[in-house]
Amino acid sequence: MNRLHGAIRSYDWGSHTVLAELTGRPSPSDRPEAELWLGAHPADPARVDDAASGVSLLDVISADPHGQLGEANAERFRGRLPFLLKVLAAEEPLSLQAHPNSMQAREGFERENANGVPLDSPARNYKDDNHKPELVVALTRFEALAGFRDVRRTVVLLRALGVAELDRCAEQLAAQADSSGVRALFTQWITGDEHSVTLIGDVVEACQRYLSTERDRVAWEFAAEAQTALDLGNRYPNDPGVLISLLLNRITLEPGEGLFLAAGNLHAYLRGVAVEIMASSDNVLRGGLTPKHVDVPELLKVLDFRPGSMPVVRADGDGRDNTRVYETPEREFELTRLQLDTSRSNASSSTANLAAGDPRIVFCTAGSTILSSPGASLELSAGQSAWLPASNPAVTLAPAQQRAQVFVATIGSG
Template structure:
């Protein structure tokens, strides 16, 4: 049981205040801080602060995989931590993206290896052979686009906009208001020549302005989001694609699970994120990075779905699990007050390693005669052989998340 320092990642869409304030550091930060990685990902492993000195968590796991991960985890996933835990702070929208299934990732990784595409190439789609299911849990209000909206509702949005340039696309979807129609429309938009896009997109943006100016009504968040994306990514076909997706706002504590093939984009907010330990991303727009349209279309799931929001409830002081079908990870939230004593961080059914991440207050983890204090924005690593600690807090309230193998 030792402190774990996250690896900071700076991207243009990050915040200069959110993660710095969460960690008790001066604001604004010198650079946008987008993510803190608490894991053993080879791209940026966290640092373990032990009594014998500092070490990369990746090196610690590599040196004793069974002791750190447990034999069950090693037997199933090999000598690697199968999940990656993050703090994420988005000040600007992220790219429109989706992740492959296990079968798609394995096939794509082998195919790109066979054709000689370098793993670090900017046009590489598959950096590894794993799928990447992920769950984001809001710490603040968190806005996102996720999954294709019911086509009938999207047709109502098109009617509300009343943009003549949308008419042929509206007719296309109305003729086939299902997953096949969504595939046809999305494919048309993502492959539009720039000259055609430069006609349709400004008209849509003007239609959004007019519709919002007519007073309160349906689709206000959707229209504002399209205008915002049009400002951040002028001339990008992904702005049109946003018209087809569910617009979601998570309140603190609510989660959003994203399965394979789910087209999504995080828009704004601070959150805890956990995912399978993979770096496979297929982008669909809202980015200057590589967009492989044929490969994206192979991966996307066009079945309409309701907003997949998780809002688990439970007793204060006990782990509240966010249920997902992902086998690589389980995550639970624990809320406590200064009057709580002896609260366990054990998650039912877990025998693997754990990462305890504190997002409110300061907590003491007590196990084996040791007390480890974890401050807000900090984390602790518990190997598979560490005893279950109990947690207390001297602050009025505290919140922590326990991540482990599914």
């Protein structure tokens, strides 16, 4: 096992304090820091042992894929680590975006290569040939838009805002209350003209009125949706993403709760700090709420317009008090949360065991933990991580003091 040093990614929506304080660096940082990457993606691989002079995890795995990943995993995933673990620190909303499935990613990557689009071009949609399903787990309260809301609820929301044009859109949607109706209204708004710009302004004013009017709790059921559209309209004037936000589920995750997003799911993370695990990809198709490259025709090719709720993913126990696994259908990744606590009467709550045979990234988010295996030990404080290759002996985790919270990322069993 080796200490792992993640790569910090700076984007406008990031925080000047969260990642700096988490990783023990001077705070506030000079630039907004949005993501901490813990993986072997070629765009920004983590480094093993030393942040400055250590070798990249990508090179470590490339030099010995069978020893690092395990023979079966190395064959199954072509010698690549199939997952990427991140920490997100969103101080402002992220772009309205979706990710492709495997076939779409391969086709798009090959097409852009054939067209000579440089990998580092701002206009590049496909940075690799992989899909990007993802699971986000909140470390703080985490706000998001994700998936198209049940049509009946959206019709009620549009009518509640008291805008004549929205009333017409509600009638249009009610007459075709399925994915085709959602697609038609989405396309109408996302590809809008000057008329849509006027509607955006009307919606922002309507949300302001809605929030300032005295209402009983039942009548004020869309306060979060109205506040979100108002905030987005103030931050991104005339952006069609303001209208699109009215079609999406507005979700609040409490610490420890998760949200799984399959390929094609339209979403925008709004604010909060979270651990995120995904298939190892950087393919993002944006539709708005960003100064970055937006490609609406390409986005329309990958979107899943089926309406419905987005269930919160809660970690399931496996019989041990301190171990909780976040279940997803993906074969590339699995995320487990360990709550280690020496104050509990149950002895199994104070330790956890990781069997040999699979590669793992261990990331401590609170307290500190000691990883022990025959002949070796490593202490991780909050914000620190470790790489455990498949060839590593079994590891026992215990809190260095009274409590520790640890996330363990590995390959899925699906």
